[in-house]
Amino acid sequence: MLSESTQLKMNSTRVEKARYFSVWRWHFYAGLYVIPFMLMLCVTGIIMLFDSDIEQLRYGQMLTVEAAGDPLPVSEQLDAVREAFPDYSVTQFIPSGDAHLANRFSISSPSGESVFALVNPYSGAVQGTIDRSHSVYQWANKIHSTLLLGDSGDYLIEVAASLGILLLVSGVYLWWPRNSASRAGFLRLRFASGKRVWLRDLHANIGGVLSLALLFFLISGLSWTGFWGKQLVQAWNTFPAYYTWGDKPKSELTHTSLNHGAEKEMPWNLEQTPLPTSHDHSKMGHSDGFMPAHGVNIDQIVNQAKVLGFSHYRVYFPQSATGVYTVAANSMAGDVTDPRLDRTSHFDQYNGQLLVEVTWNDYSPFAKWMAASVSLHQGDLSLLNKIANLFICLAFMVFCVAAVVMWWLRRPQARGGLGAPPKFEHQGVWKVALLTLVVLCLAFPLGGGTIVLVLIFDWLMVRHVPRVKRALS
Template sequence: MPPVSDRSSPRLSGAPLYRAIWRWHFYAGLFCIPFVIWLALTGSIYLWRPQIEAWLDRPYAHRAAAAPAASPDAQVAAALRAVPGGTLHKYVLPQTPDAAVRVLVTSHGADRRVYLDPQSLAVLGTVTEEHRPMRVLFHLHGELLAGAIGSYLVEIAACWAIVMLLTGLYLWWPRGHRGLAGLLYPRWWAGGRLFWRDLHASAGLWVSLFALGLILTGLPWANGWGNYLVEIRQLTGTSRGPVDWTIGGKPPQTGPMAGAHAGHDMMTTPPPPVRPGELARVIATVRPLGIAPPVLIAPPAMPGAPWSIASDAADRPLRSELKVDGATGRVVSRTDFGQRHWIDRVIGYGVAVHEGALFGLANQLLGTVTALLLILLAVSGAVIWWRRRPVGALGAPPASAGPRLRLGAGLIAAIGALALYLPLFGLTLILVLLFEAGAPRLMPGTARWLGLRPARPARR
C-alpha cells in the first residue's frame, strides 16, 4: 500500500534503501489488501461469537420444567437414537437446570449436536457440528473454506502483512515534517491525493501495534507455523502438557492430552460401550468443582480408562482438564491453566485476546476497532494506488537507477530473524527475490510493467 511521499525530500525519496522499502511496502500491500479486508470482516464477526451463539441457541436456553430431569444415561440414549449408528463423543454439562441438554454424537466421521428436552427427552434439534454458523465462519476466517491450501494462503498473507506494517512505519517516520497534521491525524481540509495519503498513514500508525498483535496471536492456528512450532517443541523437549488449539482447522496430533481433544479424528476403533451410571457419577464429581463452562465430558477411549473432562471456555486461562474414574467418581488427575508449560500459557493468553475473550466486552470492542482500522488502511491504500498508477503499468515505485542498494548487517540480521520465525515468509521472500533478479532478463516486458526496469522512452 504505497504512500505518497509528499513530505519526503527528493534526496531521501531517491535513496536506494528508501525506494527499496517503498517497493516492498507496495508489493506486500497489494498482495495483502484482499486478505486483510476478508480477515478483518470475518474476524470482527467472530469476535462476537458468545453473543451470536447465545442468540442462535435461544430456543434451547430455557425449557419449562414439568417433571424431574431424566438421568444422563437416558439423555445419551435418546441422543443416540436420534443419530442411528452414532457413538457418544461428548456430553455437554448443562449450565442451568432448565437448559436443553446438548450431546455430541459421532457418526460417519462427523459430530452431530443433538438438543434434547431434559425431562421428556424430546429431540429439539440436531445439527452437524462443523455446519454450525460460527464453525463455518471459523473455517472461512482461517482457511477460506479451502482446507490446508487456504490455511497456507492466509499464513503467507499474514507474514507479508507484517512486512507491510513494518515498512509502512518506516515510511511514516517523520523526516523534516512539521506539526502533527498528516502524522497523527489526516489533513481533512487538504482533499484529493494528500488527504488519502494522510488517511492511510495515520490509520496505519494507530492500528499497527494492535494489528501486529492480532497477526502474531493468530499464527498458532496456521497449518505451516502451527506444525513448525510443534516440531520445534519436540526437538527442544518443550512439548509436554495439554495443547488445546487447532492447527490448520484440525486438532493437533501430539501431546499427552491430544486424545481428549482430537475426538473421533484420533479413533481407529469404536469406543467401548458406556457403563450404566458412570456418566451420572462423573457429573456428580465434576459439577461442584466449578469448572468454567462449557464443560465437555468425553467417555473412556478404552475399557477401564477414566472419563475426560475439559473446559471449553473462550477465556482460555480459565480452562481446566480432568480425568475421572467412572466406577468410583474419583478425580484421577487435574491440569489447570497455570500448570501448563509457559509456551502453552503464552499462546493461551494470545488466543484469548485474538478471540476477544480475555477481558470481556472491552476486548471485543478493541478487536472490532482494530479490524475496522485495518479495512480503512487497506481501502485507502488501494485508492492511493489506483489514483497514482500510470497507464500501462502496475504502478510500483520504480527501481532506483542510482547507487546500488547495500544492506547493513543489522537489517540483514532482522530479515533473517523474521524469516527464521516465519518460514513461509522466508520461502516466499526467496521466490520474489529470484523473480526480481531474473525477470528483467527473461521477461523484459513484464519487468517493465512491474517497474523492475526503466520504461522505454517515448518516441518523438
C-alpha cells in the same frame, strides 16, 4: 562548484530518498499479497466473533427452556439422546451454564457428520438439533484457517501472515515522522490536500496507531498455522506426556482427536500430546464404537468434576475400549475467560480414577501466553473486548480499502503497468534493512522463502527483462 557540506547534504538526501522508496516498494509488493487475505480474515473473524449471537437468532426457540424444578440426572438426558438417535455415537456433553438454555450433546453420524442434540434438562425432551459440521461458525472458521483448501490454504494464509509482519515493519517506517513532509500527515487527516493524500493519511495512521494490535493478531494467529505454528512453535511448547503421565499407558491418539471439525477446543499446548488410556478391557467383548456395559456413568463423572471445582466445562466421552472420559474447561473453547483457570482432567472409564490432570501451572511460558491471548483474540473476555475486536477488524478493512483506492488513483493510466513505487539505485548496503529482512526470513520460514523468491525474480526478470520491468513500474 558545490561546497563539501552541500555535497554531503545532497548525498544524504539521495540516500534517504532511495531508502524510503526501497521500503515503499517492499511495502507495496507485500500489500499486493496480504490485503486480500487481511480482508478475508477480518470478515470471517467478525462472523466468528458474533457466532453465539447468530446462533441465538437462528435457533433461539430450540435453545430456550423454561426452568421448572431440579434438572434431571445427565444420564437420563443422555438416554433420551441415544433413544432419539440410535445410530449416532455421543462424543461430548456441554452443560449450558444457564437455567434457561438447553444442554448440548454432540453426536456423530456413521458418516462422520457432527450434530448438537439440544436437551431440555428439566424434562429430558430433545428439542432439536444444530448441524455442527456445517454451521456458520464452522464455515467461517474453515475459510479463516484454510480457505477451504486444506493444508494448501493453510500455507497460503501463513505466507500472508508472515508477509504481514513485513508489511507492518515497513509501514511503521514509512509512517514515522522523519522530516517536514512526513510530519505533515502524522496522526492527522489532510482533507484539503486532495483525495489521494487524504487516503494516504487514513491508511498510514490506521496502520501506525493499530500496529501493535495487528502484530498481536498476526503472532497469535500464526501460532495455529500448519508450519510455523505446528512444526516449530507448538512442537517446542507441547506438554510432555511423561511429565504427569509417567509410565502410564499412552494412546496413539492425541488431544487433537477431541476437537470437532475446525473447532479448536483443546488447549494449544496439549493438541500434540498423546491421550492417556483406561485399563484395557477390550478382551471383555468390547470393540470400537462400543457402549461400555460396565464402568462409571456420566453422572459419576459430572459429580467428580464438581468435586474438583469445575463450573463451566465440557465432558468428552470415551470412543474406544481404552478411551477415557475427559473433563475440560479452557479459554480455547470459551469455557472460561481467565486462562489461569484452564484445566484438563482425564478419568478411567471403568473405575472413574483420575488418571492425569493438566492446569495453567503446568504450561510453558509461551503456552501461557497463548492461553492468555486466545480469549483476547476471540473477543471472549468481555463485551468491551468483543466491541474492541469488532472495531479493529472494521478499521483494518478500511485500511485495506484505502490502500486499494489509493493505488487505483496513482496507477499509470496512460502506459499501463502495475504502478509499483520507483526504484532508486544507491551505493552501499543498508545494513539495518538487510538485517531486518534476514531476521524476518529466519523467524518465519514460509514468508522468508517468499521474500527470497521475490528477490530472485527481481534480480533475474525485473532488472534484465524490459517488458517485465515496464509491467511492474
